[in-house]
Structure formats: structure tokens, C-alpha cells
Amino acid sequence: RRVPCGRSFLLRRLLDVHQLSHAGREPQVCAGCGAAFVTALQLREHKCGKVSRRFECPTCGKKVSSAARLRAHELLHDGGPSFECADCKKLFSTETSLQVHRRIHTGERPYPCPDCGKAFRQSTHLKDHRRLHTGEKPFKCEECGKAFTIAVRLAEHRRIHTGERPYHCADCGKAYRSFSNLWKHRKLHQQQRLQNEQEALAEAAAAAAMAAATQTPPGTVTTRPSASAAPHKPLPNPPETGGHP
DSSP states (O other), X not given: OBOTTSOBOSSHHHHHHHHHHHTTOOOEEOTTTOOXXXXXXXXXXXXXXXXXXXXXXXXXXXXXXXXXXXXXXXXHHHTOOOXXXXXXXXXXXXXXXXXXXXXXXXXXXXEEOTTTOOEESSHHHHHHHHXXXXXXXXXXXXXXXXXXXXXXHHHHHHHHHHOOOOEEOTTTOOEESSHHHHHHHHHHHHHHHHHHHHHHHHXXXXXXXXXXXXXXXXXXXXXXXXXXXXXXXXOOOOOOOOSOO
């Protein structure tokens, strides 16, 4: 979405926040994650699940953990230098981010867990995983007190209280609280499409086989019975003649 100054935004909320600057007003900013809102009511209704990411991109809404990372990310929107993945052509604002991403393609997992040996692509993922062994649950829901090992699980849980379902299925419109649940749902559509394709192929093959069975093979001569070969009908009986005068 664009505004008169020429800037474009991926989220309607960010567009509304930006328009405050044209009106000389300041947005309402979340102290936990840095998300900006137009009204104080929107800020109060906002449930922050990424307390470790306090810097929000004003263009796309992505949250990062430091001002330096935010500046590097904003270069992508400003047309600054970017680093492209040779495998999938995805762009990154820093070479370090590209190197971390490349591990998806190479399969490299340089951070093994000392407790169970499971390896991870990023050190932060290992840190989250180790809480499974220690039992630490630092992310606690203010509504019900339930605690979680990682922030994203708390964010998903909070949507039970807020009713928010931000992940929508493009095929049927059904919405979910977590991306993992949406992913499982989308697999059902994929399986249904595959089944429909297989049934269509089977029907086409059966129709082709039936058509081939009813066709006359090339070179085959067909004859019709001639009139002379037709069976003779019996002659009718002669009319009876009376013997009386």
C-alpha cells in the first residue's frame, strides 16, 4: 500500500502508523517488542510474544533484536547492498544472515546439544532446545500463568485468550493460531489434490482403454450379408376353394 509521499508498506497497521508522521503525531510503541500502533487501545490489546526482539521494521513489521540488525534489514527496503542465496535467490541484508540461511541447503548443523547430541543450524535454536533438558520455562502467560520454554510457544498460547488466528489457509480460508497447525492443514489439501489427480488419470486411462476396445483394428475388412443370402420367407398358403356350386 502506498501513501502520497511514495512509500509503500506490507501491513495496513504500518501504513496507518506512518501516516501519523504526516499529521505531526507520535505512534504508541510497545516497550516489550517495539511494535507501533495508532491508538493506545490498540497498544493495550497487543499481546507481545517476542520480548527479545524490540526493534520493528517500519516498512514490513519484521522484529529484530538490535538497532544494528534493524538498520541492516532496512537496507533491503532502501535498495542498499544485499546478499543473494545462489540456491533459492532469497535476499539478505548481511553476509552473516546469508551464511546462516545457506545451512538450510547444505544441511550443516554446527551446534550440537551436549545432552542428547541433536544438532541445530543456529546457536539460538540450541539455547531454546536445552531448556527441554533443564526444565526451564522463562516465558509465562500473564493471563493464566502457564509457562513455556520458548517465546513462540507463548505467543501461540496467548492467542487462545485473544482469539487471534493470524494464519489463514489460501485454499479454504480456515484460520489457525500457529503456523504449524496451518502447515498440517495444508497437507490435507495437498493429499486431496493428489488423490483427485490420480482418480482423473485412472478415469482417463479407463476411457482410453474402452475406446480402444470398441475401435475396428486397421486392415480388418467387414462384409454385410447380400440380399441373395437373406433367408427366404415361406409362401402364404393358397386360398381355400369351395366344392359347392
